[in-house]
Amino acid sequence: MSARYPAHRFTVTARDSASRARTGLIETPHGSIATPAFVLCATRGALKAATMDDVRRLGASVVLGNTYHLLLAPGPERIASLGGLATMTGWRGPTLTDSGGFQIFSMGHGGVAAEIKGNRSGTPAATLIGIEEAGATFRSYLDGAVKRLSPEISLSVQAAIGADLVVVLDECTPFHADRAYVERALARTFRWSRRSLAAFDAAGGMGSAGPQAVVGIAGGHVHEDLRRAAADFVNGEDFFGHAIGDSLGGTREEMHRIVAFQAPLLRPDRPIHLLGIGQVADIWNGVAAGIDTFDCVHPTRIARHGGALVRAGTDGAAGRDHLNLRNARFRDDPRPLEEGCDCPACAAGLSRAYIHHLLKVDELAGLLLISRHNIRFMMRLMDTVRAAIAAGRVREEAAAWGASLG
């Protein structure tokens, strides 16, 4: 426990014998998070197609707000005056905000080419005007206004938003950036990180809803020596936790390799987040590498396209990680989305045929049911992950979920 973060604590509670997987507990002023955990994305202060009431009932322990979006609307002052993110939204539990940089940098470089992480929020991104030592300048997609984001501004906006865990501003470099560019960006991210900690201390470490704790980002693109340098840097600074960020390569395999390389280099006494990643195989691979928390819009985004997450190999999934309920093959299918699932749709015995019907006639209830299923699916997955670690059976359970560990 650091003197900088007296209101936060991370404890490792169990370790897998055959991998680096571990269970733990992150304690924050708004409650505790059993890890490994999946962080649900409440981009603009709400999940897609679910209320915080729903989310709580589905077993979630932590949600993430996007600083970039919340900065533009409803704005940090308004969030602060409404009691901060957890109170304003009615979530009340632990929250995390990102730095706001991802939405600006990831699209600002002329689009994301062959990147494993897409635009995490699935929404229009900013237009990047320039990146300088002081910070970045961009154009709001809402009204075209020119805005600035610096390490200090990001921390101050995140303080107003009032999340329990805040993230330093880094420059997230695109997959197609050359090594020299990545090196310069990484060096600047180190300087920005120190400025972030200084700004945090200057504000007394307090957000609008209580004490906060800072997460440092470990980047380094696809280059192992830079990933190592970034790990050494964050290990030496007084962060509460770490997040693996920056470009994670061009393929899922490369991403797994980078995570498996860098996570073990990070201090074991701090929680490790993997930014923007969270499909089933990624989670098993990340957990085996020592990742404690994940966030990803995949479960709620795919729901909007009629996709219900299911275990690999489920009949009707056609080799994917989901059923496409818009498909006519489900028109007369009386089975639930997934056998044994305890989500509100499956527990009520609702059929694929009924949900297919709702989607075909554009009834929002179809989206609501699939969203709840997908959220619950992720929560059940994380329950299974934690139980597998406690039982020392990560490799076997991962295989049962169709994930082969590298």
Added chain:
Amino acid sequence: MSARYPAHRFTVTARDSASRARTGLIETPHGSIATPAFVLCATRGALKAATMDDVRRLGASVVLGNTYHLLLAPGPERIASLGGLATMTGWRGPTLTDSGGFQIFSMGHGGVAAEIKGNRSGTPAATLIGIEEAGATFRSYLDGAVKRLSPEISLSVQAAIGADLVVVLDECTPFHADRAYVERALARTFRWSRRSLAAFDAAGGMGSAGPQAVVGIAGGHVHEDLRRAAADFVNGEDFFGHAIGDSLGGTREEMHRIVAFQAPLLRPDRPIHLLGIGQVADIWNGVAAGIDTFDCVHPTRIARHGGALVRAGTDGAAGRDHLNLRNARFRDDPRPLEEGCDCPACAAGLSRAYIHHLLKVDELAGLLLISRHNIRFMMRLMDTVRAAIAAGRVREEAAAWGASLG
């Protein structure tokens, strides 16, 4: 209790002393309905922006499916094979279906001119090709296919859908129809009603999900002698309950007058439904005239436009029955939608400012929160109505809700 409907029962439990208002209990094979009750519209087998799980949690006791829409999709055979409406949708409680005629007739006459009831489902209606003694012919709005609806077809479709309460096919005449037209249509509705009962008996009174009971429609347009003749007719036939239908005039006042005239003419031992009506003042007026059940899409439709139902006179409602949460006046309003409301949004202390924000950035959670508020608002209203009747205070409570009884 009629020998035709051994599985259904209606009992009056209390009466108001100063009006015709009464409380009662409608017992059906899928459960009981405390009356006066508000029937939520699950047009295509789902409420707008709420799942049946939500609806149950919000205190609803009965939902209505639209036979016209369910006939087109997913189709009566499919609903029957999925266990009937209550099972397919996961609602499990009492259900009611209409005859399917309203969507065909109301728009088929060249649009609804100055009618107090709009297109109840808020969705594209059929194109009416013709009405003959045998039945009506229309074109599906889904695929243009020519379809037929007759008293027998309606009952048979409703049997497959499997609601607890089914409604006879009537010709719903438009407000601008002349008296001679209305007389001919009413006489045909009488003949169709007798054919409906015969078809019901021929099928043994059984739907796909158990025994059903038939509701007869009392029409008569704005003409008191025809309203009286229709009441006499339904009173003499062996219906389980009655519904006041047909054109209810061109203004809210005329509608209240027609209901206050016809409801007392209907047999007091059968429940009386008022078709397609359900704003607050309408409910108090209807209840005072002896109406037992109401259905209306208003609460869920207005939610889609950002309207949250509130008591008359609530600050911010600008003389209407709802707050328009899209209005910039709510941008910084920290108050809940309605003081004292126990809906999930108000109980969680969510602010008008937060919900305004969600609507402005097109987050579906805003619609979800308002929909749940509006449904709960109607349920609380009906709780108040029943308590007022039991306490003999209908007139006083109606006034407190801003409804003046004629």
